[in-house]
Amino acid sequence: MSSSQYETYEAYGPNAGYPPPPAPDGFDVHSAQTLVSGELGRVGARGAGDAPGAGGASGAHGAESVSGAYSAGSASGAYAAGSASGAYGDTYAPAYEGRGAAEGALPRQAGRGVAEGAREEGVGAGVGRRGARRRRARYAERSDSTVRRLLPQALVVAFLAGGTTAFVAKDKxxxxxxxxxxxxxxxxxxxxxxxxxxxxxxxxxxxxxxxxxxxxxxxxxxxxxxYGRPVRLTLDGTRREVWTTAHTVQGALDQLGVRAEGAYMSVSRSQPIGRAGLALDVRTERAVTVMADGRASTVRTNAATVREVVEEAGVTLRGEDTTSVPGDSFPRDGQTVTVLRVTGSEEVREEAIPFKVERRDDPSLFKGTEVVEQAGQPGVRRVTYALRTVNGVRQQPRKTDSEVVREPRTQVVRVGTKPLPTSVQGADGLNWHGLAACESGGRPNAVDPSGTYGGLYQFDTRTWHSLGGSGRPQDATAQEQTFRAKKLYVRRGASPWPHCGARLHG
The missing domain is CATH 3.10.20 (Ubiquitin-like (UB roll))
Structure with a gap:
């Protein structure tokens, strides 16, 4: 194995720069013993293949050579001695050091390999200890560098983990x-x-x-x-607008506390109520008593009018028959309705229409004098009355029609505005009060039974007009009548009053 190959292996192969993964039970697959054993096996295999008498095996048959090497080592005591003396304790040697030593230590022939096995073992042990120390130093440097490189990443991960925890905590x-x-x-x-x-x-x-x-x-x-929904509710004739959150008419009735048993409703109870609301007419069941023809009957009804209740009670209205309450009114619970049997007739009467009086000023008449220029005449009106008998009792006549037969005529009266004279020469000192008391009892409007004479002094109309009077003497004031009487006395003396004239001097 070349030096570059060994260094690559020492740097943990393709995962260079990262610590090797631990073996099971804490065993390091890259420990000194393991690496040296593997290298010695390869060197021994190569040496055994080159040595004469080893079966002439070439490098291509490394497996057989290795087997021979291990056998030779065991026979010669090289590996046995190593095992006994702790040769596997630290036998690691770098490639640039171990190659020459190992090749020089291993014999070309099988006999020399056996003889010099102990020496090679000692050299290999020393070299292995130095290599282990270098490896540990390099591993410590790589570990420290790795920690410094991973620390910022760990902090970022911790921050993100904390933010994620807070994010998750706020979600509900x-x-x-x-x-x-x-x-x-x-x-x-x-x-x-x-x-x-x-x-x-x-x-x-x-x-x-x-x-x-x-x-x-x-x-x-x-x-x-x-959501609230408006309901335009007419309940037993009373209209109002209410709000409900119910979705159906029945739910709204339950919310509003409306008794729906036996009630009339303008829409179905299952009718849904939209957001715009609806109009609802409800008539609850009521007990109404109907009195008719001397009998009473109570009915339970949800009718809208009294007339419908009377019909439900089996009572028929005929002609002018009516009820004690208006027939189109709403029947109330506990109400009593009386049926009125009506019979009647009509009566026509003629009535007078009073006339008006028109008063006009007349400067030719003395003050206090009024003369009727046009007598008034009442008009005539024809009035029709309805005579009714209710349940056998006669009612007050009720006027049903009126027609004017004759229009009234206005009465016109002239009113004097001329100042009265204060006296009449030759007649002021006489007892005119005594004469008036004798002639008319002192009454200015007195008229004799024949209707010819009138007033305080019983003037006839012709004489009155000759003295400047107008109209009838009994219509003039007492002052004017006395003034005219004085003028008559100056003309004719006491002769116009043959029976009472003596009183003027008494």
């Missing part, structure tokens, strides 16, 4: 259920709010999240999200 396996659809996912979220944000789930005021947003998360937790 969480079950997320959205509207009843569960799925398991891995997340680094710290709480429920972060988890919902990562999954793009927006929740509103009517949505339910359990556990509540902000609750810390741990691996194995379950988070449930149920």
């Amino acid at each position: 396996a969480v079950e997320l259920s959205v509207d009843g659809k569960p799925r398991t996912l891995h997340t680094f979220a710290d709480d429920v709010t972060e988890l919902l944000a990562q999954q793009g789930i927006d929740v509103g005021a009517h949505d339910v999240v359990a556990p509540a947003p902000g609750t810390a998360l741990a691996s194995g937790d379950e988070v449930a999200v149920r």
Whole structure:
């Protein structure tokens, strides 16, 4: 074996630069004994092949030569002596030292090899000890270099291992259920709010999240999200909007506490409720008592109107028959409805329409004097009344129709605005109060039984007009009547009052 070949073998073959793997039970396959034994075997085989008398074997028959060498060694005591004296303790020799020594020590002939075996053994032992020391020094240097080279790599691996441990520790396996659809996912979220944000789930005021947003998360937790759905509920005639997280109508009724047994519903109980919601009309079962023709019957119903309840009770409404509550009203639980049997007729009456009075100022009349220029006339209206008898009792007539037969005529009255004179010369000092008391009892509007004379002083109409009066004397004021009476006295004296004229001087 050449020196370069031996050095390659010494550097552990193709794995140069790395320490050799340990053999089983701690045995080093590259120990000094093993390497020297192998080299001596090869040298001995070559020597035995070259030696005369060894069977003339060439190098091609190394196996047989080796066998012969070991046999010769054993016979001559070379290997036996080595074994007894510890020749296998440290027999390693480098190639550049051991080649010449080994070849010089080995005999060309079998006889010389046997004779000089002991000397070669001693030389080989010394050389082996020096080689072992060099090998150990080189191995120590390679080990130290290897440690320095691998230390940074070990630190990087340790750092990555620590980061991976922290990474794995932050990961959580969480079950997320959205509207009843569960799925398991891995997340680094710290709480429920972060988890919902990562999954793009927006929740509103009517949505339910359990556990509540902000609750810390741990691996194995379950988070449930149920979306709220608007329901436009009409319950027993009362309309309102409610929110539910149920997916079906039946679930919504259960959440809202609505008694559904025997109830009417506008949609099926299994109808799903979408995110947009739905309109739901529910009429629960109620007990209603119907009184008709002296009998009472109680029915359980989910009817929408009182009229439907009466029909369910087997009562027929005829003609003007009605109920004590409006027929289109919603029946309430425990309500009593009375059926009213109505019979009736009509009555036509004529009624007067009062006339209006129009007053007009007249400067030709003294103040306080009013003259009816156009007498008013009432109008006539024809009114129709319904006469009803309810359950045998006559009711107050009810007006059903009205028609004007004649329009009323307005009364026109002239009102005097002329100032009255203060006196009439020749008649101011007379007892006019006594005369009025005698003629009319002191009443300005007095009229005699024949209707010819009127007023305080019982003027006839012709005389009254001749004195400047207008209209009827009994319609004028007491002051004007006294003024006209004084003028009449100046003209004719006391003769117009033949029975009471004497009172003027009394």
